[in-house]
Amino acid sequence: MKEMPEETKKEPASGSLTGAALEAEDVLAGAEPWEPVETKLVVWSLVIAAVALIIGLIVVPTSILHTS
Amino acid sequence: MKMELVIWHDGRNWVVKNERVTLAARTLDELDLEVERFLRAHGLVREGEMTEVFMTFDNSTIPQWIRQYSQHYFNRVLEVKG
Amino acid sequence: MTDLSNRRWYSGMLTQEDWWAVWLGVGFFFLSLFNLAGIDLVGWITYPTKWVLHPPEGGKGAVSHAFYALGKKYSVTAKGFYKGLGWWSVLWTYVVFTIATCIGAAFMRWNMKRFFTGWTIIYFLTIATWFVGHHAFIAANKINMKQYGLNFALSLGGGGSFILALIVGLVIGNFFKPFANYLSEAAKPEWYIKTAIVTLGVKLGYLPIKLAGFSHKLGKEAASLTFDLFVAGAAATVVAYLVFWPGVYVISRRLFKLPRKTAAVLGSGISICGVSAAVATGGAVRAKPVVSIMVSALVVVWAVIELVILPGFFTHVWPGTNDPLVAGAAMGMSVKTDGADAAAGELMDEFMRNKIESETDGAVIWPSGIITASAVMTKVWIDMFIGIWAFVLALVWVYKFERRKGERVPVSEVWHRFPKFVIGYFFCWFFLLALYFGPGQSGAAEAMPFLKTVKAGAVPIEKGMRKLFFMLTFMSLGIITDFKKLKEAQFGKMVWVYFVALFGFIIPVAIVIAYLFHHGMQIPNIAGFVK
Numbered sequence: 043m044k045e046m047p048e049e050t051k052k053e054p055a056s057g058s059l060t061g062a063a064l065e066a067e068d069v070l071a072g073a074e075p076w077e078p079v080e081t082k083l084v085v086w087s088l089v090i091a092a093v094a095l096i097i098g099l100i101v102v103p104t105s106i107l108h109t110s
Numbered sequence: 111m112k113m114e115l116v117i118w119h120d121g122r123n124w125v126v127k128n129e130r131v132t133l134a135a136r137t138l139d140e141l142d143l144e145v146e147r148f149l150r151a152h153g154l155v156r157e158g159e160m161t162e163v164f165m166t167f168d169n170s171t172i173p174q175w176i177r178q179y180s181q182h183y184f185n186r187v188l189e190v191k192g
Numbered sequence: 193m194t195d196l197s198n199r200r201w202y203s204g205m206l207t208q209e210d211w212w213a214v215w216l217g218v219g220f221f222f223l224s225l226f227n228l229a230g231i232d233l234v235g236w237i238t239y240p241t242k243w244v245l246h247p248p249e250g251g252k253g254a255v256s257h258a259f260y261a262l263g264k265k266y267s268v269t270a271k272g273f274y275k276g277l278g279w280w281s282v283l284w285t286y287v288v289f290t291i292a293t294c295i296g297a298a299f300m301r302w303n304m305k306r307f308f309t310g311w312t313i314i315y316f317l318t319i320a321t322w323f324v325g326h327h328a329f330i331a332a333n334k335i336n337m338k339q340y341g342l343n344f345a346l347s348l349g350g351g352g353s354f355i356l357a358l359i360v361g362l363v364i365g366n367f368f369k370p371f372a373n374y375l376s377e378a379a380k381p382e383w384y385i386k387t388a389i390v391t392l393g394v395k396l397g398y399l400p401i402k403l404a405g406f407s408h409k410l411g412k413e414a415a416s417l418t419f420d421l422f423v424a425g426a427a428a429t430v431v432a433y434l435v436f437w438p439g440v441y442v443i444s445r446r447l448f449k450l451p452r453k454t455a456a457v458l459g460s461g462i463s464i465c466g467v468s469a470a471v472a473t474g475g476a477v478r479a480k481p482v483v484s485i486m487v488s489a490l491v492v493v494w495a496v497i498e499l500v501i502l503p504g505f506f507t508h509v510w511p512g513t514n515d516p517l518v519a520g521a522a523m524g525m526s527v528k529t530d531g532a533d534a535a536a537g538e539l540m541d542e543f544m545r546n547k548i549e550s551e552t553d554g555a556v557i558w559p560s561g562i563i564t565a566s567a568v569m570t571k572v573w574i575d576m577f578i579g580i581w582a583f584v585l586a587l588v589w590v591y592k593f594e595r596r597k598g599e600r601v602p603v604s605e606v607w608h609r610f611p612k613f614v615i616g617y618f619f620c621w622f623f624l625l626a627l628y629f630g631p632g633q634s635g636a637a638e639a640m641p642f643l644k645t646v647k648a649g650a651v652p653i654e655k656g657m658r659k660l661f662f663m664l665t666f667m668s669l670g671i672i673t674d675f676k677k678l679k680e681a682q683f684g685k686m687v688w689v690y691f692v693a694l695f696g697f698i699i700p701v702a703i704v705i706a707y708l709f710h711h712g713m714q715i716p717n718i719a720g721f722v723k
Binding site for chain 3: 072084085
């Protein structure tokens with residue numbers, strides 16, 4: 043798409059975007075195939091959570107390791 | 111060299127604008143190509159140099175009831191090499 | 193009108209609600225500190241008390257005393273003046289907060305006429321429900337109902353007023369939609385709750401001062417408890433978020449076959465911090481803004497459903513009064529949006545305190561606000577963490593998924609997504625802690641006159657202003673919540689993703705993680721020190 047001709051240039055209106063302005067298909071359909079990088083993102087997130095959990099349980103004085 | 115643009119989505123297109131230009135495209139990829147084309151056509155990218163285009167999101171396009179929850183969508187930087 | 197409030201790091205300071213919560217909260221906190229110079233500028237803040245139409249002979253609860261200026265009880269320098277205000281304190285409070293909020297609204301370029309009339313209507317509706325909710329039949333419990341000549345009371349404490357405010361708001365929002373639409377300019381639950389959270393910082397800092405008034409040991413216990421909540425909340429939040437997000441992402445992608453960007457935005461929206469996360473993640477993954485907007489519309493409705501269900505569930509089913517701070521922390525991790533979470537925490541605070549007092553026949557009384565603080569603490573950490581997580585997602589999306597040539601993610605994004613009201617919350621908390629540990633000598637007997645003047649300023653803010661802004665939040669939440677939105681066909685699968693993820697995954701995991709870090713934490717018992 044080229045530069046917009048002057049007469050079609052539109053200023054952003056206040057709060058111009060609403061859910062109704064869009065077909066749900068745009069948001070809900072067209073799922074891409076699962077990619078290895080998504081597996082990585084999910085697995086790494088869980089690994090960091092596990093590490094944070096172990097460190098947290100050791101370091102935080104009110105954790106169940108210290109209170110039970 | 112630096113250039114600033116305002117960016118928003120109008121429901122169909124991503125649009126960028128400043129006092130010199132308004133560009134629009136369906137995807138950010140296409141929009142970036144348009145911006146690059148504009149910079150080269152107007153001599154805004156010099157050989158061997160980098161032009162940084164800073165795009166500030168226009169929050170007014172987000173409905174006001176949502177802005178109370180979160181007031182930032184994104185700002186992005188596009189680097190175009192000469 | 194273009195809004196570029198995030199062009200520079202400072203450019204939104206006078207135009208964003210987040211900052212205006214700081215200016216309102218910290219501004220009134222500073223006014224309260226004039227007490228140290230012998231001038232009480234905040235004692236006019238109004239507060240309700242329990243009432244009945246026909247108080248028994250020698251009993252309590254005259255309607256004429258249903259509202260009073262807090263300075264009547266706590267002021268050191270102007271007790272006589274504030275005693276005379278009575279119901280007029282409602283008008284004083286209206287005038288001062290109207291001026292303050294209108295200044296904010298003007299800077300934020302809202303429609304002033306609509307804001308002023310909307311605010312006025314919401315304020316007086318709030319006062320009316322606050323009044324009705326303090327009828328002794330609703331608010332008293334079996335320990336004190338006899339003083340009001342009652343043989344039965346609902347034992348809801350201040351929680352009854354919150355529920356009423358929410359109901360009145362929901363009736364307006366669902367049955368009087370044009371009116372709700374008109375009020376929407378002033379129905380700002382997030383602004384009100386962020387302001388209330390800043391004043392909750394005053395509450396946290398004041399807690400050791402208050403308990404030091406009972407005993408030196410209790411004061412120290414309170415300071416230590418608030419610090420424990422701070423640390424445990426941080427650890428629980430990081431773990432929870434990093435489990436929630438991938439879990440909901442996988443549910444959305446594999447079970448419900450949603451596109452990658454929608455799944456990412458839903459992942460954040462459902463996971464923890466609702467609308468703010470949905471918007472932050474939408475921007476981070478470069479989704480069309482409308483994706484975040486649709487998810488947000490869903491989040492606000494579900495958040496209110498959680499607000500209605502969870503406080504009662506946690507109080508009466510599990511973990512009850514055995515582990516109130518586990519319940520608080522789990523609430524903070526389960527309920528989306530700051531407004532609904534803090535409101536749910538406050539409601540549960542009222543429920544739990546009344547329950548323990550009734551169960552033990554008054555042998556155990558907990559100071560107010562600690563359970564709320566535990567619910568807000570995890571939420572505050574989450575609000576800060578989403579900025580960092582959104583930045584990580586932006587890096588993954590821009591550099592790994594989409595690999596757009598030449599695009600760079602500016603680090604300033606972390607700051608733009610940082611919840612600014614948190615600055616006010618921590619500032620007030622640590623400022624008062626500094627007064628407690630510094631000139632207050634950790635509650636030593638010789639420092640009590642000094643701490644009493646601090647108290648005279650802090651109580652109207654942490655009690656009167658905080659509760660009023662909580663009430664305004666409940667009312668506004670109701671007004672902007674339209675349950676019909678859940679029926680709208682275009683949400684389709686998203687409603688079910690939300691339902692499955694929330695009840696099948698988020699809430700159970702939140703409870704487990706909250707338990708791991710908060711189990712056994714005790715709230716100080718002040719029964720021997722209060723009437």
